Amino acid sequence: MTSVYVVGSGIVGVSCALNLQEKGFDVTLLDRSSDVKETSFGNAGVIARSSAFLMNNKNLIPNLRKYIFNQSLAVRLDYSYLIKNANWASRFLYQSLSHHSEKNIRSLDALISHAVPEHKKWLEKSGQLGRLKELGWLKLFRTEQGVQGTVYEQSIYRELGINIQILTQDDIASLEPALKPIYKSGLHIKDTASVDHPGEVTQHYIDLFLSLGGKQVIDNVSKITRSNGVLVLHGNNKEYQADRLVLAAGPWSNDLLKGFAKPLPMCFERGYHQHFDVPKGTTLERPFLDADKSFVVAHTTQGYRVTCGSELKDKDAPNSPDQLQAVVPFAKQALNMGNVIGSSIWKGNRPTLPDSLPAIGPCPDQENVWLAFGHQHVGFSTGPITGRLIAEMVVGEPTLIDATPFLPNRF
Numbered sequence: 001m002t003s004v005y006v007v008g009s010g011i012v013g014v015s016c017a018l019n020l021q022e023k024g025f026d027v028t029l030l031d032r033s034s035d036v037k038e039t040s041f042g043n044a045g046v047i048a049r050s051s052a053f054l055m056n057n058k059n060l061i062p063n064l065r066k067y068i069f070n071q072s073l074a075v076r077l078d079y080s081y082l083i084k085n086a087n088w089a090s091r092f093l094y095q096s097l098s099h100h101s102e103k104n105i106r107s108l109d110a111l112i113s114h115a116v117p118e119h120k121k122w123l124e125k126s127g128q129l130g131r132l133k134e135l136g137w138l139k140l141f142r143t144e145q146g147v148q149g150t151v152y153e154q155s156i157y158r159e160l161g162i163n164i165q166i167l168t169q170d171d172i173a174s175l176e177p178a179l180k181p182i183y184k185s186g187l188h189i190k191d192t193a194s195v196d197h198p199g200e201v202t203q204h205y206i207d208l209f210l211s212l213g214g215k216q217v218i219d220n221v222s223k224i225t226r227s228n229g230v231l232v233l234h235g236n237n238k239e240y241q242a243d244r245l246v247l248a249a250g251p252w253s254n255d256l257l258k259g260f261a262k263p264l265p266m267c268f269e270r271g272y273h274q275h276f277d278v279p280k281g282t283t284l285e286r287p288f289l290d291a292d293k294s295f296v297v298a299h300t301t302q303g304y305r306v307t308c309g310s311e312l313k314d315k316d317a318p319n320s321p322d323q324l325q326a327v328v329p330f331a332k333q334a335l336n337m338g339n340v341i342g343s344s345i346w347k348g349n350r351p352t353l354p355d356s357l358p359a360i361g362p363c364p365d366q367e368n369v370w371l372a373f374g375h376q377h378v379g380f381s382t383g384p385i386t387g388r389l390i391a392e393m394v395v396g397e398p399t400l401i402d403a404t405p406f407l408p409n410r411f
């Protein structure tokens with residue numbers, strides 16, 4: 001049987017492993033950690049087609065001033081990081097021009113459209129379907145005029161057939177009685193599901209893979225080489241030989257490509273979360289985004305999880321959670337939240353490529369190596385469909401959707 005190693009057991013890696021296992025490969029999932037604790041642990045768990053409306057859409061350049069001067073809670077820029085990555089930044093901006101971004105939005109939507117069905121398949125197989133809620137999510141504004149600023153966004157949703165409803169203050173109160181009456185307008189984005197804990201879901205997928213005979217190795221890979229045509233993964237104390245390799249190490253994927261194949265242009269949109277006790281009584285039914293203050297609150301098994309926007313900074317730089325700390329008082333204005341839960345500040349690194357599309361496909365420089373990383377804000381949603389596409393490519397079957405926009409050789 002052909003052996004495949006998948007490096008990285010976040011949502012993308014485990015989804016690749018499950019799909020490859022289903023195709024009959026002898027699959028080993030390799031991660032340096034036995035716990036799901038990186039990006040797939042701490043996200044908001046929202047599976048939303050509306051996330052195809054990329055950050056680098058045609059509204060980015062007109063709004064650039066507030067981002068450049070760190071005047072928006074949505075974005076924090078580290079200037080030295082930005083200067084070091086000026087090439088990435090200029091390509092990211094270039095991709096925001098409408099003829100590029102609208103194409104990218106359509107491509108991402110084609111991927112995200114399969115996010116809920118693919119998750120449902122694996123949730124069902126792992127006995128966890130009850131964790132999925134299909135109640136949509138809310139994008140809320142503190143003024144009546146707020147929602148009027150989403151005309152372009154709404155037009156994109158309508159073009160893609162994404163089911164939305166414009167909300168008044170009364171609509172918001174009847175959908176989410178747990179919210180305080182501070183939101184005056186909003187959007188209910190209905191084609192959206194959410195889970196009660198993305199990290200726990202990822203762990204259940206790993207458990208399912210192992211229960212079906214998959215192998216797991218806990219080791220830190222320092223480099224990848226090739227010896228007499230065989231792929232070699234260099235672990236701390238051991239070398240692993242593989243016929244095929246899928247690199248799904250999320251934000252660390254480029255570190256492993258160095259010296260082996262050309263890294264892809266990637267920057268990190270760091271993000272933080274913190275948990276709060278859920279008071280007794282009426283609780284939040286679905287996640288919401290405060291579009292004015294740039295935070296999301298989701299009801300997880302660990303409590304209310306408040307997540308913040310993007311901090312453009314190196315993944316290895318020390319934590320600087322001031323963006324999160326700035327939004328927490330606004331979250332408390334919106335929702336009755338109890339005490340902070342322990343030392344629950346967590347940081348993750350959204351890995352973002354200039355066109356905001358993930359890399360899914362063969363490594364351009366190395367045979368029998370596939371890349372599956374760069375899923376920015378949508379990796380929890382698109383992990384399972386990514387895994388399916390990768391497995392179809394490894395087998396050489398036609399892919400469920402046209403994978404051309406995601407091929408790594410576009411860079």
Ligand SMILES: Cc1cc2nc3c(=O)[nH]c(=O)nc-3n(C[C@H](O)[C@H](O)[C@H](O)COP(=O)(O)OP(=O)(O)OC[C@H]3O[C@@H](n4cnc5c(N)ncnc54)[C@H](O)[C@@H]3O)c2cc1C
Binds near residue numbers: 219272
């Ligand atoms: C604050 C925040 C909120 C978000 N909200 C959402 C959301 O609501 N919905 C959504 O769809 N997405 C969301 N995202 C994005 C999503 O979390 C990511 O896109 C996704 O988790 C990426 O998954 P991954 O498997 O590629 O990476 P990861 O989960 O980071 O997994 C990579 C794995 O590789 C392993 N690894 C790395 N290097 C090595 C090595 N050298 N050797 C061995 N193992 C290694 C790591 O240990 C890790 O387990 C959010 C992200 C953040 C930060």
